[in-house]
Amino acid sequence: MMDNKSPLRRYFEQFRFVFLTIFLFYMSMILLDYYSVIKENGFSLKPFKTNGANHHDVDNNNNTPITPSIPSLNFTQNNSTTNGVEFNSTEEKQMIPPPPPLIRDNNVNVDELIVTPNSNNKAPPIRNSDPCYGQYIYVHKLPSRFNDDLLKRCRSLLHWGDMCPYLTNLGLGPKIIENAKVLLKDTWYQTNQFSLEVIFHNIMKHYKCLTNDSALASAIFVPYYAGLNVGQYLWGYDDRIRDEAPLALVEWLSNQKEWKRMWGRDHFLIGGRTAYDFRRKSGDFGDWGTKLMFLPEARNMSMLTIETDSYDNDFPIPYPTYFHPSKDLQVSLWQKRMRRMKRPYLFTFAGAPRPNAPYSIRNELIRQCLSSRSCKLLSCYKGKNNKNTCEDPVSIMSVFQRSIFCLEPSGDSYTRRSTFDAILAGCIPVFFHPKSAYEQYRWHLPKDYLSYSVFIPEGDVRENKAIINDTLARISRTRISKMREEVIRLIPRVTYREPRSRLGKIEDAFDIAVKGIIRRVEEIKKEISSSTDNVYYSNE
Ligand SMILES: *[C@@H]1O[C@H](CO)[C@@H](O)[C@H](O)[C@H]1NC(C)=O
Ligand SMILES: *[C@@H]1O[C@H](CO)[C@@H](O)[C@H](O)[C@H]1NC(C)=O
Numbered sequence: 001m002m003d004n005k006s007p008l009r010r011y012f013e014q015f016r017f018v019f020l021t022i023f024l025f026y027m028s029m030i031l032l033d034y035y036s037v038i039k040e041n042g043f044s045l046k047p048f049k050t051n052g053a054n055h056h057d058v059d060n061n062n063n064t065p066i067t068p069s070i071p072s073l074n075f076t077q078n079n080s081t082t083n084g085v086e087f088n089s090t091e092e093k094q095m096i097p098p099p100p101p102l103i104r105d106n107n108v109n110v111d112e113l114i115v116t117p118n119s120n121n122k123a124p125p126i127r128n129s130d131p132c133y134g135q136y137i138y139v140h141k142l143p144s145r146f147n148d149d150l151l152k153r154c155r156s157l158l159h160w161g162d163m164c165p166y167l168t169n170l171g172l173g174p175k176i177i178e179n180a181k182v183l184l185k186d187t188w189y190q191t192n193q194f195s196l197e198v199i200f201h202n203i204m205k206h207y208k209c210l211t212n213d214s215a216l217a218s219a220i221f222v223p224y225y226a227g228l229n230v231g232q233y234l235w236g237y238d239d240r241i242r243d244e245a246p247l248a249l250v251e252w253l254s255n256q257k258e259w260k261r262m263w264g265r266d267h268f269l270i271g272g273r274t275a276y277d278f279r280r281k282s283g284d285f286g287d288w289g290t291k292l293m294f295l296p297e298a299r300n301m302s303m304l305t306i307e308t309d310s311y312d313n314d315f316p317i318p319y320p321t322y323f324h325p326s327k328d329l330q331v332s333l334w335q336k337r338m339r340r341m342k343r344p345y346l347f348t349f350a351g352a353p354r355p356n357a358p359y360s361i362r363n364e365l366i367r368q369c370l371s372s373r374s375c376k377l378l379s380c381y382k383g384k385n386n387k388n389t390c391e392d393p394v395s396i397m398s399v400f401q402r403s404i405f406c407l408e409p410s411g412d413s414y415t416r417r418s419t420f421d422a423i424l425a426g427c428i429p430v431f432f433h434p435k436s437a438y439e440q441y442r443w444h445l446p447k448d449y450l451s452y453s454v455f456i457p458e459g460d461v462r463e464n465k466a467i468i469n470d471t472l473a474r475i476s477r478t479r480i481s482k483m484r485e486e487v488i489r490l491i492p493r494v495t496y497r498e499p500r501s502r503l504g505k506i507e508d509a510f511d512i513a514v515k516g517i518i519r520r521v522e523e524i525k526k527e528i529s530s531s532t533d534n535v536y537y538s539n540e
C-alpha cells in the first residue's frame, strides 16, 4: 500500500510538507513578536511592531526604558483615595534617562577581569578595549568619623535597641541557622533595615570597576553613614549636634580636588533611612532629622534612600531583605522554589496596628483579616518572651511563602520593608497608596505596576467600599500566575548580594542603583556641556 503512491503524489506531499514548515515558521515569528509586545505593554493590545529589529531588547530585564501604557487603574477617580497627595501617572519624571553603555554587549565576562587602571597613565579609557569604560566609580577616602567610627559605637546607634549584632557579617547581620525548610542554606541573614548604608558600602568595596584615579570615574561615591549618624540623635538632641557631622562632611568634600570638576554633581551618597530624616524643615515634623540634604553642597549631590518625597536628587532603592546570595545559582534555586510553593492563604498581613493614628487603614485591614477565613494575620506585638514574630525572618518568610497576596499599607511612612520581603517570597504585594512603591522605586520595579501588584485605594478601605477578601478573590487564576511570575522575576532586582561576591549574569539591586546613578551623572554632564556657559565643567 505504501508504495502505491504515484511519484506525482509523493512529490506533492513533499511540497506540502515544505510549505507547512515554512508557514509554521512564519507564524511562530509573528507570535513571538506579538508576545514581546504584550510583555512590554501589559495587556493593552497594540498592533505588531513593524520594526522587527527591536524584539531582542524587549524582554531584557530592563524595565526602565520601557514605556508601557498603564491599564485600567484610575488614580483620579476619587480624590480621597490619594489622601490629598497628587499622583500624576502620566507625569514623566526626569529620573529615567537612557541606559548607560552596557559592557556585557561585547561578550566579555567582566567578572573575570581584574581591573587595575594605572593612575600614572592619564590616557583616556578606550571604549572597546576597556570593559569598565563608562562604569568607573571612585570612592572617597573619608575620615573614619564619617563611617567606621560609627560602627565602633554601634551600641548607641539606635534609640530603641542595640545595632551591634546587625552590623556583623559586613552589615548583613547574624547568619540564620535553619533546617532549610523555609530558607535556603547559607544565604540568609538577620538583616536590619537600617543597615543598608553599610551593606552598600561593602558591596561597593568589591565593585568590579573601582578606580583610584578620580579623573577616570563616572561617579564619585561618598561612603558616609548618614542614617546611622542621624539615628543617634533623633530623639532629644538639638539641631547643632545633629548637623555637626553633615556640616563637617560637606566642608571636607568641597575642599577635595574632585569637587571642583562638577561642583559635586557627580557625587552620590546613600542614606539607609527615609529622605525626611535628612531634610529637617523647622516646624513641619517637629524638627525631625538633620538638614544634610538642604545644605548647598548636598543639593548638588545625589542621594540613594529607601523612601523619598519627590526631590529631584533623591533616588529610592529597595530596603535590604534577609536574602544575600553569592551565586547566580542560589537566586535561581530560590526562584524555582517560590514558583512551586503551595499557597493556602489568599492574603496575609504582617504588621502592627496604629491605634494613635485614626487616619491609618491598618486597624481596618486587621479587622478585615481577622474576619476572613482566607487571611493570615502575623501580629507584630511583642509576645510573652519579648519576641516579635515580625522580626523573625523565618516566621515572616514561612507565612509569605504560603500566601498569594501580601498587604502592604503605609505605616509610619509610605513605604515598608515588608514589600521587599513579600516580593522575595513570591507573594504579590497589595498597595494602598501610590507612594508606597510606584512613585518610589522607578529604577528597580516595572513601570507597569499592575503587572506585579494590586492597587486598592486607601480611601476605599477607609470608607468601607473595598472588601479586601472579595476584591482579591475576584482576580482570575491566570492573572494571579502572571503577576506571581513577574514578582518572582523581580527577586534579584530587590536583593543585595553578599558583599564580597560578584554575581555572574544577574543584576542585583546594587547593580541597578549604580547604573542609575551613572546614567544620571551622564545626563547632568550633557546638560552642562550643552548649556552656553559651561564654565562649571572643567576636567582639572
Ligand atoms: C478616571 O476617573 C474620572 C472620575 O471618575 C473620570 O472622569 C475619568 O474618565 C476616568 N479616566 C479613565 C481613564 O478611566
Ligand atoms: C469619592 O469619595 C467620596 C467620599 O466618600 C464619595 O462621596 C464620592 O462619591 C466619591 N467620588 C467618586 C468620583 O467616586
Ligand SMILES: *[C@@H]1O[C@H](CO)[C@@H](O)[C@H](O)[C@H]1NC(C)=O
Binding pocket: 077, 078, 079, 080
Ligand atoms: C477633587 O478635588 C478637587 C480640588 O481639591 C475638587 O475640586 C474636586 O471636586 C474633587 N473631585 C472629586 C471627585 O472629589
Ligand SMILES: *[C@@H]1O[C@H](CO)[C@@H](O)[C@H](O)[C@H]1NC(C)=O
Binding pocket: 086, 088, 090, 091, 092
Ligand atoms: C500631570 O501631567 C500632565 C501631562 O503631563 C500635566 O499637564 C499636568 O500639569 C500634571 N499635573 C500635575 C499635578 O503635575
Ligand SMILES: *[C@@H]1O[C@H](CO)[C@@H](O)[C@H](O)[C@H]1NC(C)=O
Binding pocket: 115, 116, 117, 210, 211, 212
Ligand atoms: C587603590 O589603592 C589602594 C592602596 O592605595 C589599593 O589597595 C587598591 O587596590 C587600589 N584600588 C584599585 C582599584 O586600583
Ligand SMILES: *[C@@H]1O[C@H](CO)[C@@H](O)[C@H](O)[C@H]1NC(C)=O
Binding pocket: 254, 262, 263, 264, 265, 296, 297, 300, 536
Ligand atoms: C552647585 O553647582 C552649581 C553649578 O551647577 C555651582 O554654581 C554651585 O557653586 C555649586 N554649589 C556648591 C556649594 O558647590
Ligand SMILES: *[C@@H]1O[C@H](CO)[C@@H](O)[C@H](O)[C@H]1NC(C)=O
Binding pocket: 367, 368, 369, 371, 372, 373, 374, 467, 468, 469, 470
Ligand atoms: C470577607 O470579609 C468580610 C469583611 O471583613 C467578612 O464579613 C466576610 O465574612 C469575609 N468573607 C469570607 C468568605 O471570609
